Amino acid sequence: MSQIENVLHENRHFPPPRDFAAKARLGREEDYQRMYKASLEKPDEFWGRIGRELPWMQPFTKVLDWSNAPFAKWFVGGKLNASAVCLDQHVLGPRAHKRAIVWEGEPGDTRTLTYAELHMEVCRFANVLKARGVKKGDRIAIYMPMIPEAAIAMLACARIGAAHSVVFGGFAAHALRERILDGGCTAVITADGSFRRGAVQALKPQVDEAVQGLAQVHTVLVVQRAKNPVDWVKGRDVWYHDLGSQVSVECAPEAMDSEDLLFLLYTSGSTGKPKGIVHTTGGYMVGAYLTTQYVFDLRDEDVFWCTADVGWVTGHTYIVYGPLANGATLVMYEGAPNAPHQGRFWELIDKHRVSVFYTAPTAIRTFMRWGDDVPARYDLSSLRLLGSVGEPINPEAWMWYHRTIGRERCPIVDTWWQTETGSILITPLPGVTSTQPGSATRPFFGIEPAIVDEHGTELGPNQGGYLVLKRPWPSMLRGIWGNEERFKEGYWKKYPGWYFTGDGARKDEKGFYWILGRVDDVINVSGHRLSTMEVESALVAHAQVVEAAVVGRPDAMTGQAICAFVTVGKGETPDDALREALKEHVAHEIGKLARPAEIRFTDALPKTRSGKIMRRLLRDIAAGVETVGDTSTLEDYTILARLRHDED
Numbered sequence: 001m002s003q004i005e006n007v008l009h010e011n012r013h014f015p016p017p018r019d020f021a022a023k024a025r026l027g028r029e030e031d032y033q034r035m036y037k038a039s040l041e042k043p044d045e046f047w048g049r050i051g052r053e054l055p056w057m058q059p060f061t062k063v064l065d066w067s068n069a070p071f072a073k074w075f076v077g078g079k080l081n082a083s084a085v086c087l088d089q090h091v092l093g094p095r096a097h098k099r100a101i102v103w104e105g106e107p108g109d110t111r112t113l114t115y116a117e118l119h120m121e122v123c124r125f126a127n128v129l130k131a132r133g134v135k136k137g138d139r140i141a142i143y144m145p146m147i148p149e150a151a152i153a154m155l156a157c158a159r160i161g162a163a164h165s166v167v168f169g170g171f172a173a174h175a176l177r178e179r180i181l182d183g184g185c186t187a188v189i190t191a192d193g194s195f196r197r198g199a200v201q202a203l204k205p206q207v208d209e210a211v212q213g214l215a216q217v218h219t220v221l222v223v224q225r226a227k228n229p230v231d232w233v234k235g236r237d238v239w240y241h242d243l244g245s246q247v248s249v250e251c252a253p254e255a256m257d258s259e260d261l262l263f264l265l266y267t268s269g270s271t272g273k274p275k276g277i278v279h280t281t282g283g284y285m286v287g288a289y290l291t292t293q294y295v296f297d298l299r300d301e302d303v304f305w306c307t308a309d310v311g312w313v314t315g316h317t318y319i320v321y322g323p324l325a326n327g328a329t330l331v332m333y334e335g336a337p338n339a340p341h342q343g344r345f346w347e348l349i350d351k352h353r354v355s356v357f358y359t360a361p362t363a364i365r366t367f368m369r370w371g372d373d374v375p376a377r378y379d380l381s382s383l384r385l386l387g388s389v390g391e392p393i394n395p396e397a398w399m400w401y402h403r404t405i406g407r408e409r410c411p412i413v414d415t416w417w418q419t420e421t422g423s424i425l426i427t428p429l430p431g432v433t434s435t436q437p438g439s440a441t442r443p444f445f446g447i448e449p450a451i452v453d454e455h456g457t458e459l460g461p462n463q464g465g466y467l468v469l470k471r472p473w474p475s476m477l478r479g480i481w482g483n484e485e486r487f488k489e490g491y492w493k494k495y496p497g498w499y500f501t502g503d504g505a506r507k508d509e510k511g512f513y514w515i516l517g518r519v520d521d522v523i524n525v526s527g528h529r530l531s532t533m534e535v536e537s538a539l540v541a542h543a544q545v546v547e548a549a550v551v552g553r554p555d556a557m558t559g560q561a562i563c564a565f566v567t568v569g570k571g572e573t574p575d576d577a578l579r580e581a582l583k584e585h586v587a588h589e590i591g592k593l594a595r596p597a598e599i600r601f602t603d604a605l606p607k608t609r610s611g612k613i614m615r616r617l618l619r620d621i622a623a624g625v626e627t628v629g630d631t632s633t634l635e636d637y638t639i640l641a642r643l644r645h646d647e648d
């Protein structure tokens, strides 16, 4: 855990600005202490009280059933509907004509949907799904650009009790197909295309390729956005606008059991195929609702912008479910941050008077590189709170964010969580926590983390170890779709009774957590987990490749970058042309995000006697550092020297 070094010496503190604390939902340290204590000492009472703030169709009778651990049941016996939590409760009250979604297309077109309008559009979409035979219990893939219909489609699925499985629009056909197959999805919701960096980026061709020959998919529902030409399979493909104009805009929400599936979201594990993380209705909604309220200190006047894509969990929880459950106004943007110019984000903040802004360290580092004069051209005085998520934020980026975007007025919440955790678990509370650059600070209500060694012994202050969570929480994953074993193995077996996060961290003497990153083979590129295995299998699928091992190496912009060690077949020429071809191949197979930054050709890979590739060694080589770890299990010692030699 060599990353410990760069943060160890961090001793700057940023207490919440006095006027921020004065108006905050939680503005006094004693209040945090009292609530945190209550959440741990009387969890049933705490979560029961919060849970009852949601509009249930049938009240729950028990807060938590942990008797069948690690399979938790939260808010047992309760019935609710996630789309009704997000919409109906507001439409019936004073927020009916409040703006729910303020959307901006990349070309500059805009759309605003009030809660009443969004409610109508979600009902319409739900009725279209019904008309196509989609019913409660089905799984529906959503492969969409960042247009309001992405959120509408998610909520429409939730409304009729179908689970959504959103697949990031940047993934290639192969990755989409694999996720459709694994989830048993029976329909795909997509768009013709969208606008990205001034050009049309088509989506429909990837869907066509992904569902080719799949009998399980009866419908491809296409939203028209970019008006680019598309291929059409009669009977299977339908335009959303054709059906949408024929159905009613009323649709009663399905009463879902608290533990009914709300969505699947695929994330990468260190080995094997992507995991379909299972999230159910009641607990997830409670987590999304409460964290949005406290971490972002949301109030009715706020305009909240989370820049994530709906294809990631951040988009699920902090674009759709959390903000809408709280009746907030949110901003959604279709395009790239540098289209048509590098000031686009700041221009949008200025234009829409965004008050709470949530983005990722990789984006912040990019903005830093573009220069201070870009944001300086805009009025950012509407901002009052900034957030960060996805990977450890380096203190330099934190300070830049604080000074150049927050203009030293706005607290920063560095929020730690995972696809599996459903909502933010370790985070400052902006009105009470004195923040430090690089630390996600303290646990949220009801969360009990610990830092342990290999054997589960708790470590002392500032000792780097594994981050575990010692008790269940409402928005926790309920499993891995179709793979109970992998769920138990991956998260609960290493430390029985505790959830293993897969992250390394240390806790300082004040009890602040400093996340050090993943401890397994997963690579975190721009805040998104990619599996080494997926990239490797794409590489070996290439005709000229025999073997490949992929590791992450530190990268100033993207956090980690992909470095691939590749062995080519006999008679092949490992040259620059092949290098480029392989990068292109991976981008095509998995998506641009997975494009290797570097390809190194080698005649062999370091392996253990049992044939396991020693990625730890490759990581050191890729990072250009000496290997200090144990190499005694290495089968062929000469390989290391040869790999290093190949660098020159």
Ligand code: WT7
Pocket (backbone or CB within 6 Å): 267, 312, 313, 314, 388, 389, 390, 391, 392, 393, 414, 415, 416, 417, 418, 419, 420, 440, 501, 502, 503, 515, 516, 517, 518, 524, 527, 528, 529
């Ligand atoms: C992994 C989860 C949670 C939404 C985005 C990523 C890393 C996330 C932080 C943070 C340090 C962070 C962890 C985590 N991570 N937030 N604030 N500080 N690391 O979701 O793809 O499920 O990845 O992202 O390593 O385990 P994900």
